[in-house]
Amino acid sequence: MREAFDAELAGFNRQLAELAQRTRDAMTRATTALLDVSLAGAAEVIGDDEELAEVHHRIDQQALALIARQQPVAGDLRTIIAGLRTSADLRRMATLARHVAELVGQRHPRPVVPSEVRPTIVEMGAVAARLAAAAQEAITTGNADAAAALERADDEMDTLLTSLYGTLVVEHRWDVETAMDLTLLGRYYERFADHAVSVAKRVAFAVGSRK
Amino acid sequence: MREAFDAELAGFNRQLAELAQRTRDAMTRATTALLDVSLAGAAEVIGDDEELAEVHHRIDQQALALIARQQPVAGDLRTIIAGLRTSADLRRMATLARHVAELVGQRHPRPVVPSEVRPTIVEMGAVAARLAAAAQEAITTGNADAAAALERADDEMDTLLTSLYGTLVVEHRWDVETAMDLTLLGRYYERFADHAVSVAKRVAFAVGSRK
Numbered sequence: 551m552r553e554a555f556d557a558e559l560a561g562f563n564r565q566l567a568e569l570a571q572r573t574r575d576a577m578t579r580a581t582t583a584l585l586d587v588s589l590a591g592a593a594e595v596i597g598d599d600e601e602l603a604e605v606h607h608r609i610d611q612q613a614l615a616l617i618a619r620q621q622p623v624a625g626d627l628r629t630i631i632a633g634l635r636t637s638a639d640l641r642r643m644a645t646l647a648r649h650v651a652e653l654v655g656q657r658h659p660r661p662v663v664p665s666e667v668r669p670t671i672v673e674m675g676a677v678a679a680r681l682a683a684a685a686q687e688a689i690t691t692g693n694a695d696a697a698a699a700l701e702r703a704d705d706e707m708d709t710l711l712t713s714l715y716g717t718l719v720v721e722h723r724w725d726v727e728t729a730m731d732l733t734l735l736g737r738y739y740e741r742f743a744d745h746a747v748s749v750a751k752r753v754a755f756a757v758g759s760r761k
Numbered sequence: 762m763r764e765a766f767d768a769e770l771a772g773f774n775r776q777l778a779e780l781a782q783r784t785r786d787a788m789t790r791a792t793t794a795l796l797d798v799s800l801a802g803a804a805e806v807i808g809d810d811e812e813l814a815e816v817h818h819r820i821d822q823q824a825l826a827l828i829a830r831q832q833p834v835a836g837d838l839r840t841i842i843a844g845l846r847t848s849a850d851l852r853r854m855a856t857l858a859r860h861v862a863e864l865v866g867q868r869h870p871r872p873v874v875p876s877e878v879r880p881t882i883v884e885m886g887a888v889a890a891r892l893a894a895a896a897q898e899a900i901t902t903g904n905a906d907a908a909a910a911l912e913r914a915d916d917e918m919d920t921l922l923t924s925l926y927g928t929l930v931v932e933h934r935w936d937v938e939t940a941m942d943l944t945l946l947g948r949y950y951e952r953f954a955d956h957a958v959s960v961a962k963r964v965a966f967a968v969g970s971r972k
């Protein structure tokens with residue numbers, strides 16, 4: 551019984567890790583579509599999001615079935631509930647990647663990102679991918695050692711957002727529509743990063759409470 | 762045992778409903794502080810948010826303890842897990858109310874909301890409060906009849922957001938900073954509304970699956 555349960559739990563975790571991988575991939579592709587002003591690339595991300603929503607839903611159903619069937623003890627139960635929360639974070643992250651992709655079509659053929667702030671957005675995309683990778687790693691290894699590095703990356707994202715918003719306000723170079731797009735865009739990356747940090751911190755907490 | 766469990770579950774639900782009430786109250790007070798440019802009012806909302814975070818945390822701990830202790834069957838388990846998700850939605854809603862309040866201090870003494878868009882923001886605040894009230898009612902009564910009315914109110918919020926963003930783009934009357942503030946502000950109300958709808962829909966779904 552214990553062995554079967556452990557195997558199911560490991561399978562559940564593997565699916566979460568895979569969802570994390572696909573979520574990171576979605577944000578990376580959304581960023582590329584955004585910078586290349588690629589409608590096809592954006593449409594792909596938007597289409598894939600429905601699939602990711604289904605995977606998320608399936609993972610959740612499995613977790614509930616696992617609890618109902620195995621009546622896990624406190625520690626195992628906490629692990630599964632933590633998995634449900636991670637699943638919810640990943641769902642939100644994928645939606646944010648979709649929002650990034652949606653901006654492409656909303657402004658097409660005008661690019662959302664003016665060349666002057668392009669480096670900032672490239673960097674935000676890179677930090678987002680790094681954080682999502684760290685979240686995935688935390689899920690896979692149950693290892694919370696990366697927590698400090700994550701905090702640094704999250705701080706980096708906050709600095710990038712402040713810099714982006716500062717540029718918009720100080721330079722007065724862009725029209726209101728561009729400023730609004732970039733305000734939302736910055737927020738999408740920042741929220742994505744926050745959720746990735748939540749995922750990794752939750753693993754850190756779970757590891758801490760098992761020790 | 763069953764009776765004790767039902768009593769605990771009812772208590773858990775009462776606390777969720779109370780948290781919903783306080784969350785709605787937070788958004789209402791944040792909107793008032795925003796419109797009155799009241800630093801004191803904003804500070805109160807921000808201070809209260811820590812307390813709400815603690816209530817949220819306590820509710821979650823209780824739910825976990827309840828599952829671990831009572832090993833509930835599938836239906837009851839689903840109810841408690843749904844409660845955990847509602848608790849997470851309410852947490853996010855309270856954070857969004859705090860974000861609205863935080864804007865007041867960031868722009869003080871300049872008001873965030875120019876008089877021309879004031880009616881829109883007043884309306885957004887009212888719709889947000891209505892949706893939060895409906896969410897609370899759904900938690901309290903377990904009654905999903907309000908679901909259609911909720912959808913309408915949520916559509917109303919989307920329309921208000923589109924109108925707000927449209928005004929900003931078309932009128933070109935405001936500086937970039939004001940436009941950015943209003944972009945984020947609109948998004949805060951819209952996200953708040955979305956979470957309230959999620960809460961009510963979840964109740965509807967739970968009621969549906971019990972029938």
